[in-house]
Amino acid sequence: AEVFTPILSNMPGFYALNLDIGVRESEYSLFGSTNRWQFKLEYRPIKDLLLRGTYSQIFRAPSVADISNAPKANAPTLNDPCAGYTGVATTLYPNLPAACVGVPTDGTFHEPQNQVTGLLTSNPNLKPETGDVETLGFVYDPEYVSGLSISADWWNYTVNNLLTQLDPNYAIQQCASTAAAEFCSLFHRYLSGLNAGQFIYVAQPTFNLGELQTNGVDLSLHYTIRKTPIGDFNLAVDVTHLMTYKSTPAPGAAVQEIAGTDNKQFGFYAKDRGTVGLGWAGWDAEALLTARYIGSVDIPLTNFGPNGYAGWHLPSVEYYDLSVGYTIKASNTKLRAGMLNIFDKTPPIGGINSFGASGGSSVTDVSTYDTVGRRIFVGLTQKF
Numbered sequence: 001a002e003v004f005t006p007i008l009s010n011m012p013g014f015y016a017l018n019l020d021i022g023v024r025e026s027e028y029s030l031f032g033s034t035n036r037w038q039f040k041l042e043y044r045p046i047k048d049l050l051l052r053g054t055y056s057q058i059f060r061a062p063s064v065a066d067i068s069n070a071p072k073a074n075a076p077t078l079n080d081p082c083a084g085y086t087g088v089a090t091t092l093y094p095n096l097p098a099a100c101v102g103v104p105t106d107g108t109f110h111e112p113q114n115q116v117t118g119l120l121t122s123n124p125n126l127k128p129e130t131g132d133v134e135t136l137g138f139v140y141d142p143e144y145v146s147g148l149s150i151s152a153d154w155w156n157y158t159v160n161n162l163l164t165q166l167d168p169n170y171a172i173q174q175c176a177s178t179a180a181a182e183f184c185s186l187f188h189r190y191l192s193g194l195n196a197g198q199f200i201y202v203a204q205p206t207f208n209l210g211e212l213q214t215n216g217v218d219l220s221l222h223y224t225i226r227k228t229p230i231g232d233f234n235l236a237v238d239v240t241h242l243m244t245y246k247s248t249p250a251p252g253a254a255v256q257e258i259a260g261t262d263n264k265q266f267g268f269y270a271k272d273r274g275t276v277g278l279g280w281a282g283w284d285a286e287a288l289l290t291a292r293y294i295g296s297v298d299i300p301l302t303n304f305g306p307n308g309y310a311g312w313h314l315p316s317v318e319y320y321d322l323s324v325g326y327t328i329k330a331s332n333t334k335l336r337a338g339m340l341n342i343f344d345k346t347p348p349i350g351g352i353n354s355f356g357a358s359g360g361s362s363v364t365d366v367s368t369y370d371t372v373g374r375r376i377f378v379g380l381t382q383k384f
Helices: 064-068 168-178
Strands: 002-011 014-028 032-046 049-060 072-074 118-121 129-140 148-160 163-165 187-189 199-208 211-228 231-248 261-263 267-269 272-282 285-294 297-300 311-314 317-328 333-340 375-382
Touching: 049 148, 168 187, 168 199
Parallel strands: 118 199, 261 297
Antiparallel strands: 002 014, 014 032, 032 049, 049 129, 072 118, 129 148, 148 211, 163 199, 187 199, 211 231, 231 272, 261 267, 272 285, 285 317, 297 311, 317 333, 333 375
16 A cells, blocks of 8 residues: 655745655465555755655565475585685684584695585474565756756665575685574585595575675666757766675674675675766767766675685776667657677686786676677667
C-alpha cells in the first residue's frame, strides 16, 4: 500500500511539500511475516529547486536456490596464507594456526597450485537480509537557463545478514584472523603423508555474512541546447563517488573497508566512476561521443608477498566511444555505425608478475574493464 499526500503548495517558501508513505507486507512459510516501511519527502521552496529525502526498510528472503540447491564442484583460485608456515601466528594473521591445521611447520610448505577444488553448497539455515536505506539530495532546474538540470544525491545502505556465496580467499583470511569456526570449518586439508597441508576441498556455502554498510554521492549535470543553426546539442555528466563500503563479517570482528579495492568476495569497487556524453542531432542524423572513467583500485595481497609486498595498484582508466546514425524517414530505415574503445586501451593488470616473483597469476576484472580492445560496429533497423 502507498499513499501520496500533498501537504502544502503555492505558498511563500512552500511551492510544494509532499509526503509519500508506503508499506509492504510479506509472509513466508520459512521466515514468518514482516512489515517494511518507506517514507519519501519532497520539498520545493521555489519552482526551480527540489529537495528530497527518503527512508526505507530492507527485507530479502533467501531464495529456493539459496536454501536447497544441490552441491556442485568448481575450481576457485586461492592464495593460501599458510605458505611458508612455521607454526606461529603473525601480526597480519593473529590466529594463523587455526587456518593451517595439518600444514608442516618447517617453513617449506606452499600450495602447489593456486586453484583448489571447491564445493558450492546451499544452506537451509539462512536468515533473511534486513536493513535500511537513507537518501538525501536535490534537483535544480533553473528557469533562466533552459535545458539545464543539476542534481546531487547522498545515499547510505545498511544490510544485516548479507546473503552471499563465500569466496575461499575471504573465508580463509577470516579464519586466520579470528579463528571463527564458521570460517575455519570450511577448509579440509590432508593431515599427514606426502600431501600434508594441501587442500582436499574447500566448502563455499551460501552464507549470512554479518553486516554491510556503504554510502556515497551521485552527481549529475545535463544540459540541452535545441534548435541552433547547426542542430541540437546535449551534454550529460554523471559521476558516482563511493565514500565507504564496509563489511563486518560477524559481531565483534574487525571491520574491512572494501571501497577502493577489487575484492574477490564483494567485487570491484573503485571509489570514483563517471561518464560524459556529448551528443548532436540534426538533419535526420545524430552522433554521440562518450567518455567513461573508472577510478584506480588496489588488490590486497592475500598471501605473503616478497619483501613484505602488500598487493597491487591498478591505475584509473578512461575509455572513449563514438557512434553515428542516420534515419531515412521515407522508408523508416535507420543506419548506425560506431567505434568502441577508440584508443585501443588495454585493461590494467595486477598480479604476481607485477614484481617478478614466480608462481601466482596476473588478474584483471573482466566485468569492469574492456578486454577486447578497439572495435567497430554497423547496424541497420528497418521498420514496416
